[in-house]
Amino acid sequence: MQHHPNTSTSPSRPVHGGIKEAELRALGLSMEDCLDFSASVSPLGPPDGVQQAIAAVDLAAYPDPHCLALTETIAAHHAADGITTDSVIVGNGSTEIIHLLTRACLGQDAATNAAALLLTPTYGEYDGAVRIAGGRVLTLTATRYCSSFSWDTSIAAEMIAAERPALAFVCNPNNPTGALMSRVDLAALADSVAAIGGLLVVDEAYINLSDRHAEANVVDIAAQHGSVVALRSMTKDYALTALRLGYAIAAPPVIARLQTLQPDWSVNGLAQAAGMVALADDRYLERARRAVAESRDCVIERLEALGIRCYPTAANFVLAQVGDAAALRDQLARQGLFVRDCTSFGLPDCIRIGLRPVADCIRLTDAIAALVHTDQTF
Numbered sequence: 043m044q045h046h047p048n049t050s051t052s053p054s055r056p057v058h059g060g061i062k063e064a065e066l067r068a069l070g071l072s073m074e075d076c077l078d079f080s081a082s083v084s085p086l087g088p089p090d091g092v093q094q095a096i097a098a099v100d101l102a103a104y105p106d107p108h109c110l111a112l113t114e115t116i117a118a119h120h121a122a123d124g125i126t127t128d129s130v131i132v133g134n135g136s137t138e139i140i141h142l143l144t145r146a147c148l149g150q151d152a153a154t155n156a157a158a159l160l161l162t163p164t165y166g167e168y169d170g171a172v173r174i175a176g177g178r179v180l181t182l183t184a185t186r187y188c189s190s191f192s193w194d195t196s197i198a199a200e201m202i203a204a205e206r207p208a209l210a211f212v213c214n215p216n217n218p219t220g221a222l223m224s225r226v227d228l229a230a231l232a233d234s235v236a237a238i239g240g241l242l243v244v245d246e247a248y249i250n251l252s253d254r255h256a257e258a259n260v261v262d263i264a265a266q267h268g269s270v271v272a273l274r275s276m277t278k279d280y281a282l283t284a285l286r287l288g289y290a291i292a293a294p295p296v297i298a299r300l301q302t303l304q305p306d307w308s309v310n311g312l313a314q315a316a317g318m319v320a321l322a323d324d325r326y327l328e329r330a331r332r333a334v335a336e337s338r339d340c341v342i343e344r345l346e347a348l349g350i351r352c353y354p355t356a357a358n359f360v361l362a363q364v365g366d367a368a369a370l371r372d373q374l375a376r377q378g379l380f381v382r383d384c385t386s387f388g389l390p391d392c393i394r395i396g397l398r399p400v401a402d403c404i405r406l407t408d409a410i411a412a413l414v415h416t417d418q419t420f
């Protein structure tokens with residue numbers, strides 16, 4: 043276990059998945075020739091009715107800056123957990139809310155030398171947002187055993203008590219490892235953070251697509267515990283990826299503080315309309331979880347048959363240990379198959395495969411098998 047209490051604050055932008063136009067041009071490919079396994083979104087695409095709802099939006103009207111109707115729909119969606127509208131903020135993707143949180147807790151008005159604890163390897167935007175806000179980044183890096191990644195939460199608690207970070211980020215299930223932290227561990231971390239007056243942000247971007255969603259989500263804890271924020275990404279779980287939509291659930295004073303920092307109209311009208319239709323589809327997530335599980339089993343079975351280790355995953359992506367991840371990623375990209383090289387996560391021997399429908403996963407794993415069999419080095 044390594045931890046680095048004091049690293050630099052120099053701003054650098056995080057690396058993300060997704061296909062970039064400049065690379066397509068360099069490769070002589072067009073988007074229609076490609077399959078994107080590098081951004082992990084629901085394999086089902088957007089729920090039925092979303093396209094129609096978007097088509098009905100008046101493009102010449104400003105969107106509601108308060109997202110009132112969508113906020114009410116989100117609160118109703120989580121009614122069983124006691125969520126009310128003053129516990130919800132909607133963002134232009136959950137990424138916007140990550141930046142609101144870091145500005146609120148680490149920005150100019152916050153205490154000088156404020157820090158955030160990141161449980162790494164993890165989503166790069168936390169680090170990027172902390173640095174932009176002028177905060178210090180503290181990291182606790184997971185130990186990598188042969189078959190899994192895990193953090194020692196007692197060390198996290200010690201770091202929180204000693205370094206007093208204003209924010210702690212946990213991604214659950216974690217990007218890119220797929221590891222799931224239990225509610226018991228999360229509740230203990232929340233108590234450690236509360237004891238020093240900080241906030242624990244639990245990023246549940248992938249939890250709705252996990253077949254273990256019920257055992258780990260903390261929306262109910264966020265509603266009651268003044269120090270916990272639960273983040274959700276409808277970009278991911280309802281495949282509203284081009285529209286960008288996310289939300290956070292937290293105690294009303296936390297939400298009110300974030301609202302003062304959010305630019306008006308940041309959530310566009312198409313996203314608001316799409317979000318309401320998506321949440322109305324009661325069966326969508328269950329179907330998406332079944333599709334994810336089927337694709338996950340297919341990818342893991344086929345890669346392991348090639349001798350490639352896959353880490354256990356509670357998310358809709360698979361972390362696979364392939365050797366030279368950058369080389370494999372580039373060889374696959376030339377064929378229009380885009381996976382995420384995990385070098386920027388500090389895992390240069392791993393790729394992350396976002397789970398698409400089974401037929402696409404077979405195409406990808408066949409391409410990897412062909413490279414293995416022709417002795418291509420990666």
Ligand SMILES: Cc1ncc(COP(=O)(O)O)c(C=O)c1O
Pocket residue numbers: 134135136137138165213217245247274275276277278286287288
């Ligand atoms: C853990 C995690 N959180 C949040 C996001 C961003 O989601 P959104 O599109 O809602 O901003 C990502 C995107 O990759 C992610 O991996």
